[in-house]
Amino acid sequence: MMRASVLLISCVLAVAGCSREPAAPEAPAAVQADPAAVAAELDALLAEWHESELKANPIFATALGDLRYNDQLPDMFSASYRAEQEARERDFLARVQGLDRNALSGQHRLSYDIFIADRESSLAGNRFPAWMLPVNQFGNYGSFMAQLGSGQGLQPFKEVRHYDDFLARIARFPVLNDSAIANMREGIAAGVVQPVPVVEKAIPQFGAHAVDDVEQSVFWGPIRNMPADFPEAERERLTAAYREAIANTLVPAYAKMRDFLRDEYLPKARTGVGQMHLPDGKAWYAHNVRVNTTTDLTPEEIHQFGLEEVARILAEMNAVREQVGFKGDLPAFFEHLGTDDQFYFKTEEEALQAYRDVQQKINPRLEQLFDIFPKADYEVRPVEAFRAASEAGASYQSPSPDGSRPGVFYLNTHNLRAQPNFLVETLSIHEASPGHHFQISIQQEVESLPAFRRFGGYTAYSEGWALYAESLGKEMGLFTDPYQWYGRLSDEQLRAMRLVVDTGLHYYGWDRQQAIDYMLANSSMAESDVIAEVERYIVIPGQALAYKVGQRVIRELRNEAEAELGEKFDVRAFHRQVLVDGALPMGVLQTKIREWIAAEKAKAGA
Template identity: 75%
Template structure:
């Protein structure tokens, strides 16, 4: 249930080059670069701001051609820089410092409206990136939930961002394939540097990574996921070119891709796994507690501490357990709550019999929800979405569901990915809540609307914050009853089950990375407080191990958005219009939680002063 806003999605291949800055650094205001930038006398205004933001975006497309592909700009479609190299990392930080100084040369007093909002967000984000430089995230450039190997395979499958609509597109990707071994070698070099420094991944993460790379070590090119575009040439590719491209792809898969994937598989298995750590929390690494505190701040975009989040999680888990017990009583189940959990895990009536049955259930609920959304919204995305199964090569370690944004040019719809690897992890009672979260009015609704706001600067149209996107999706789940859903008590239990997962994450993530919990402690806690399948619990816990702090964003973001709605309802009374509130949350794209709060409070003040 991750958030693939395009900029975040492209970061799957950039995780080690400074785009995933780690955690717990000094505050942005205390960094030398921030101080130097702040010393520049501000003179610029809106014209200079626009020029700077345009220049920054063009630079990002050049530095990260995958991002360019993702947003439909194909000028760099044949490029794949060595994103894990020290040179690229250093250049990224130099760019960040240069543009922070340039932003500081603009006087915010001369800005208003969207310009001021863009300036505040831009400066904030650059300062956060500089703060994250204190931590060596680049030494752990991959994990089982997001790595360049699986991401590149998605690109090459012909079912993702990389276009394969004409001959040039096929040649473009051949050029990217030629650069893949270089990227692979740099990733190995980064991991080796981590071994030397004692900054290594936990063993459970490495054990999940090995089969992900091994999946692409095939005997025949036809058995590779990269053969997909060759097996489905579009009409626009002439016969003569098909013959040439078929031979070229066969050679590229055999001579470049398979050896590279095998090299990483062997390195992870033979050299890295023996050096991987038995501990699982970030606090076990050098300066790990500070690192984690920063990750918390980065992911939640709030000033909450790990201790505060842990306590909030414990309270929420207890509250939701009480509501689950009420459902048990409502459906007349005679046993206690643990027995009810076991019943829900074991009774076949709660599970799908096939992948297609599961996919069809989500396609059916798509139509039902779409018909009810106008009750609460007056802004809507133009793009549609479709429901697909997660590809087999990444399904075993993937989240239960995820979302990929539509192509900005309308050439591809949004995609709601359902993981059907283990149907026992996809109970029927999750259908309504999971569809709301991943699709509409959750991720698809919010992200597609954001991309379609053409007046926003590109870094805001295609950027994002986990707390906003995931907080919105979880808040959207809470709208189900207002839309007339969750009438079946088991579907309501599914909503509670989903919220309980997010509440347990607050406890488990902070437990693992701040309080020193073991993997087994985290698994036992989730088993005791939910009806989730054990395989799903293990995958979730290992996700939190791999992505410190990310799982906190959901419940924290939801609480912030819900709190702002309640504040608006109190302050505006009869003037409160839920459609207007939702419009205000959505129409400026993703925002840090503190910026969103300021914006909504300004809107409340305007509404209060408006004449009747």
């Protein structure tokens, strides 16, 4: 899983030309726009947009290795901040729309259309008060701040100035915290509140940082690991400053949010977990479905697709049961896989090493299917203890564009019974290479792309690619062990169940237990893992739909290419075409690949 970005509304797919028809021919006397001048103006506007993004979101700049705003932490929950961002979106939308699209071609036209649709989708989302829900157990700002301040995350702690930068961010944290509380109080008044189980999981996440001993705080990590070459006077100053900041700024802020959630917010939390239970909830969910899938698929269509896929994959799982000679039925096989110690790691280090070993196994095999590779490498790390209880089983954090910070494949070792060893090959492919690490790193390294495309993304594309990448395992000589193949099916089954459960929760009114029971009945997943998954879907409606929808589009495009090109089909060339332009909405990707297929056919016939 990776962080999502704003997506494109599918009716504005410019390459397909579905909504932006060419303007009528102008009168002969009219002066046609100079294509080179229009392209240059678009490049300048997109570069200006990226700079405005970095200023508006200094954490994003830090993630990209741009440290100009490394000491800043805006009050992103304030009404004034939201108003400023909406004004910025509208300004840039109008300025780009003011350019002559007909004078653009190739990548410039693609960038024009994607940028406009991104802005329109973002502005359409302003109708829904997501700002009233700033805290959940899956991705709250408090846990993210702790990751930043741990010394193991995005925030650098290599120079004295880096330490001072984060002290400045710490000083701003109570402002952010107070705005979050104010927004949640408005949410209580408006009936826009989180469900009870979400709040119950978030309370201890904030409480974990309200420590009595500052040296036991995760924020003490940079002091504990301070570079040895810092002058002694600076070491003493920074140690005292961090002790003061943790004790008198961070701990009170975290305790304040913990107490607010427990004493004031939890009693007002809702019992219905789906988005449909919020004001205008079904429309809100429909928007999230469009944003996350970049298609016009309805919740009903997605739910039915999920039911069909769950049934198909169950049949393939049963075939594995027969292959390994298990005598019981499929539910008994699930029970066997969930309880037999042979399928589980004994220690965290054993689990981490298994993934590091498969990293070395996969890397030399990539040349079979690819002729384009990332420059950056990745590391395998455990999810930090303070957020592990509510995190997904695995996730990925992208590298810095210059490669100075590697990508990170985070493995959740909180409950080793939720990390069966038969998932090693498929999970590594998905999160690392040739999945998220491969795709995101390549995208960042294509310097010819405008920055908003190099560093942006579409959930359906990125997660669809990672799930498609899992299907390449056999082509790379993996999944020879039937249990590893079962792991591949298990992972795909998770994504198929998501189609059913996400729409079930947010469109059909399922409750939390109904979703949990469905997943337990159709997989061998640990109950703790199922609960974490279901509670994730509750707080990010629609995101879980992107995986299978995106995978289906990419697989269908490959099938088309193979059928159309026959012996001329080159899988490495196909993968290059999918990857080289960065993340695209599904409709844009379809048009691009079909045009490539047509060009390859014409070339072969020449």
